[in-house]
Amino acid sequence: MTPARSTFALRDMVSEAVIALTARPARTILTALGTVLGVAALVATLGLANTAGNQIVGRFNELEATSVAVTPQRNTGFGGRDGQSVSFIPWDAGDRLERLNGVVAAGTKSDVDINGALSRSVPVVDPTGLNEFQVPMIAVSPGLFEAARSEIIGRAFDEGHNLRSDPVAVLGRGAAERLNVTRIDNSPAIFIGDQAVTVIGIMSDTAREPDLLNAIVVPDGYARERWALNAPAEVVVETEVGAAELIGTQAAVALAPNAPEQLRVTKPPSPRRIRTSVQDDVNALFLALGGLSLLVGAIGIANVTLVSVLERTGEIGLRQALGATRRHVAAQFLFESAALGAFAGLLGTSLGILITVIVSASRDWTPVLEAWLPLSAPFIGAAIGLLAGTYPAWKASATEPIQALRNG
Amino acid sequence: MTAVVELEGVERTFDGTPPVEALKATNVVVNQGDYVAIVGPSGSGKSTLLHLLGLLDSPTAGTYRLDGVDTQGISEAEKAGLRATRIGFVFQSFHLLATRTTVENVALGELYVAGSKADRKARAVEALTRVGLGHRLDAYPTTLSGGERQRVAVARALAASPALLLADEPTGNLDSVTTASILDLFDELHQSGLTVMMITHDRNVAARADRQLNINDGVVTEEAMERA
Numbered sequence: 006m007t008p009a010r011s012t013f014a015l016r017d018m019v020s021e022a023v024i025a026l027t028a029r030p031a032r033t034i035l036t037a038l039g040t041v042l043g044v045a046a047l048v049a050t051l052g053l054a055n056t057a058g059n060q061i062v063g064r065f066n067e068l069e070a071t072s073v074a075v076t077p078q079r080n081t082g083f084g085g086r087d088g089q090s091v092s093f094i095p096w097d098a099g100d101r102l103e104r105l106n107g108v109v110a111a112g113t114k115s116d117v118d119i120n121g122a123l124s125r126s127v128p129v130v131d132p133t134g135l136n137e138f139q140v141p142m143i144a145v146s147p148g149l150f151e152a153a154r155s156e157i158i159g160r161a162f163d164e165g166h167n168l169r170s171d172p173v174a175v176l177g178r179g180a181a182e183r184l185n186v187t188r189i190d191n192s193p194a195i196f197i198g199d200q201a202v203t204v205i206g207i208m209s210d211t212a213r214e215p216d217l218l219n220a221i222v223v224p225d226g227y228a229r230e231r232w233a234l235n236a237p238a239e240v241v242v243e244t245e246v247g248a249a250e251l252i253g254t255q256a257a258v259a260l261a262p263n264a265p266e267q268l269r270v271t272k273p274p275s276p277r278r279i280r281t282s283v284q285d286d287v288n289a290l291f292l293a294l295g296g297l298s299l300l301v302g303a304i305g306i307a308n309v310t311l312v313s314v315l316e317r318t319g320e321i322g323l324r325q326a327l328g329a330t331r332r333h334v335a336a337q338f339l340f341e342s343a344a345l346g347a348f349a350g351l352l353g354t355s356l357g358i359l360i361t362v363i364v365s366a367s368r369d370w371t372p373v374l375e376a377w378l379p380l381s382a383p384f385i386g387a388a389i390g391l392l393a394g395t396y397p398a399w400k401a402s403a404t405e406p407i408q409a410l411r412n413g
Numbered sequence: 414m415t416a417v418v419e420l421e422g423v424e425r426t427f428d429g430t431p432p433v434e435a436l437k438a439t440n441v442v443v444n445q446g447d448y449v450a451i452v453g454p455s456g457s458g459k460s461t462l463l464h465l466l467g468l469l470d471s472p473t474a475g476t477y478r479l480d481g482v483d484t485q486g487i488s489e490a491e492k493a494g495l496r497a498t499r500i501g502f503v504f505q506s507f508h509l510l511a512t513r514t515t516v517e518n519v520a521l522g523e524l525y526v527a528g529s530k531a532d533r534k535a536r537a538v539e540a541l542t543r544v545g546l547g548h549r550l551d552a553y554p555t556t557l558s559g560g561e562r563q564r565v566a567v568a569r570a571l572a573a574s575p576a577l578l579l580a581d582e583p584t585g586n587l588d589s590v591t592t593a594s595i596l597d598l599f600d601e602l603h604q605s606g607l608t609v610m611m612i613t614h615d616r617n618v619a620a621r622a623d624r625q626l627n628i629n630d631g632v633v634t635e636e637a638m639e640r641a
Contacts, residue, residue, distance in 0.1 A: 008491045009491075009494045010488070010493070011496070011498075012525060012527045013525055017530075021524075024512070024513065024517075028512035323510075324521075326469065327525055328493045328494060328498070329525050330489050330490050331489065332490075407470060410469075410581075
């Protein structure tokens, strides 16, 4: 007859470990503290690195995100034509761009050289000159008002005015004040030098191109005919949200299919993420600290478990008398220290996440944490506990039952 | 009558210069239901004999059959299995775990035997009732008297329904009144058919047993006793 081997079921091992660890809660917590701090430091460091690295630089600005501007490249020092445009933007640039999918509105805009001509709102030339001002003139295509999201009292000029080169103008708010134009229902005329134009609208506000507010805004066609405007200086485009990047690449080709590289397209910066080498250095430092703390924690667990083995010699002897093999004894102490480590890992992870969340909240960041981190931390803790418990467990298994029972 | 313990030429010699012959060739047969006292002065080898009987130590020569199983050449796990199921230990210093209730302490007696927790608890309650402590199930050992603690220890030894109860100076830490009550308990267990072996140095205690083995300088002799 072969006798039955003695057994030590896993669930018994679990309950024995729980009982042993909860019997002295204060000691258990103090023992776990080093590992708790180590795991917390690791989790918080990695969590904060993750969080900081995922913050989008700046805030999302809808107006900026939908703005695209096209200007000609400037010639740099070739044949003394420094600063001159090397390519011309076509007059129908606005129409061409509006055909692109994703463009809401587009229009050209150019400063008009009026040779220092003074503007006035009264027909009589006043020798004292008190009613005459130098007001800049800007020529735009009708589409610009929409592209710039301008608000106009009265009306803006349309394609008809433009084609006919009608002498009409929209006064910017500031320009209207200076020229003392307060109403438009009587179609006031203003004089720019000796040229008369009819004011058909006043621009009360504009989201883009604020220089329009201080200018006399005239149709392209009029500026071309009367003020010798060669070509539009700039195209202003409003895109749909998210289309700016695409339009930015298409605009130059649409305007200058022969030589798109002659046009410079300004588009909103794409969202970037912070990732600097400085941060990586800081991370390495904190990770090293966390690792050191884990090492200290492991030594703490090893130390206390060893003391506990010595204290519980009598219990070990009793267990052997009750049928525990050396292996069972070792397994019990290993399991206890691993459970302690796992508990510390769990606590440390919670603490680390808490730190990450608090720091993020104080900086208005969105906390970002990789899922594997909190999930694996208890296992890291358990592994540390297991490692720390190896020597004490071996020591416990080497206990001589006869000696142990006599002492206890 | 079946033999629970059969020792044939069992010897135990401890290494050293010179080697110590703690137990010289011993032949003892203990049958089921026997109540045996092992008496001897300290250093006589009675602890050595107890450890051999309890499978906590192995003989250097001879064969030991426990409940019909030859313990020679069986594995450590099988020896531990025999300790868990066939032997109940009672110690002089009780060896109760202070942080566990009496019923938990008694249930420990079956920890290394396969079985469910609920069954163990049920048998622990049964064993505690058997030793007269059915009313102190959830008490902690520190709140018990010496006699009560030893009863808890006896209950723990009984939990796995062993073939042999091995008691090492069970009354060594008890006063005379408590001693008497523990010995009464042993009498009861013996009368219910349990095999009991008890080590003691106290002749009065030994007198309660049916058989008395004297041990002196490692030599075991049986005292002729009048059967009651």
